[in-house]
Amino acid sequence: MIAQLELEWLGGPAASRFRRRRPGADDLPWGSLAAAAPSLPDEVAAAARASFTDGAFSEYASAAAFAALASALLEAGAPIDLIAMAGDFVVDEMVHVELNARLAMELGGAAPYAVDLDKVAPLVDAALPAIERAAELAVKISCIGEALSVPVLSGSLRAAGHPLVRAVLARLARDEPPHARIGWLILDWAEGRLDAARLAAVAGEALAAYAPLWRQASDDADPAHRRTLGWMDGATYRRALTRAVRERVARPLAARGIAVDTARLDLGEPGEPWRRR
Numbered sequence: 001m002i003a004q005l006e007l008e009w010l011g012g013p014a015a016s017r018f019r020r021r022r023p024g025a026d027d028l029p030w031g032s033l034a035a036a037a038p039s040l041p042d043e044v045a046a047a048a049r050a051s052f053t054d055g056a057f058s059e060y061a062s063a064a065a066f067a068a069l070a071s072a073l074l075e076a077g078a079p080i081d082l083i084a085m086a087g088d089f090v091v092d093e094m095v096h097v098e099l100n101a102r103l104a105m106e107l108g109g110a111a112p113y114a115v116d117l118d119k120v121a122p123l124v125d126a127a128l129p130a131i132e133r134a135a136e137l138a139v140k141i142s143c144i145g146e147a148l149s150v151p152v153l154s155g156s157l158r159a160a161g162h163p164l165v166r167a168v169l170a171r172l173a174r175d176e177p178p179h180a181r182i183g184w185l186i187l188d189w190a191e192g193r194l195d196a197a198r199l200a201a202v203a204g205e206a207l208a209a210y211a212p213l214w215r216q217a218s219d220d221a222d223p224a225h226r227r228t229l230g231w232m233d234g235a236t237y238r239r240a241l242t243r244a245v246r247e248r249v250a251r252p253l254a255a256r257g258i259a260v261d262t263a264r265l266d267l268g269e270p271g272e273p274w275r276r277r
């Protein structure tokens, strides 16, 4: 069912366990963005609310993705510690949901945002063997999704001016690198038992779905928005993403025999100036 995104907080034993497992969320300078809100131009406040609402949902979807990955790893009889890692990331992502939701609340609450939670988890062919489903989810979620979000988060952190936005981005940037690592651990564990050609097609399609991010990166946003929200300028954003696709995704996939066709992704020339050191 498609409905406005709404998030609840139960409190009591659920909240205290969550806080014990992942301390720190209450220590951020909450209230400071709300205090600054009256001085923000309307369009900046609206863009910020929309961006934090979108952030809350994409973290929620990441939690669903890691839960699906943990299930597939369980069904595949994966190593204990590897399964635990995937399950633990669900909790990380719920912290990120909370942080984004609280940022949106500083500005009056969620922006209009229609979602179908029945479809929040990534789709995989249930007829595939569990190890193939786990590898496919690992590639889409971790080797690609998280690998692309790591440099975007650190770039956003460098760009962000508001202390609360910075504090949230710093927490996210600290938590995410292991999320981008688990995919490679899974591929290496499953080595020799996977259909590399199928995974190459999966990876190519997943990357093509992200391509609008770097194709359409623009400098339209007002610099004041960008500073408040930690949005990188278009060129920096494009560079961070295309470099991540080459160096953090395509290259390590190729090293594992999963050859992705990057020609259709419009990554630009590898010799462009940002690659000169």
Ligand SMILES: [Fe+2]
Pocket (backbone or CB within 6 Å): 059, 062, 092, 093, 096, 172, 176
């Ligand atoms: Fe996250």
Ligand SMILES: [Fe+2]
Pocket (backbone or CB within 6 Å): 062, 093, 146, 176, 179
């Ligand atoms: Fe993540």
